[in-house]
Amino acid sequence: MTATQFNRPIRVLVAKVGLDGHDRGARIIATTLRDAGMEVIYTGLRQTPEMVVNTALQEDVDAIGISILSGAHMTVFPKILQLMKDKQLDDVLVTGGGIIPADDMAALRQLGVGELFPPGTSTQDIVHYITNWVHHHRNF
Structure with missing residues (x-):
């Protein structure tokens, strides 16, 4: 299954949370997902978990991808999951890398985070993972 075989494009939010200013990987992933036929919303740098979840709600995304290199992953991911639970956003994939x-x-x-991808992961593996997850968990 490819990202273009759905009734509408898969929508993915790519975010950089916290003070981490290195966004090369996030930009590469955003471009790769776009090239695979997905709609990508890239939040840019220095987002808060609240900003990420609010944007995910506003944009009706199927997946949230967090790029994190700062070492704050054990704080950021649980906070995003809790905010999503509070807003009943329970059918959206939370994935990421760094x-x-x-x-x-x-x-x-x-805790409920999806697959996490370290540096060097094939971008096609990430496309395949998101596409398959959406195919099995979202109904559109």
């Missing part, structure tokens, strides 16, 4: 140790990835998966 510098996240394997033990932390496992802990975040236990």
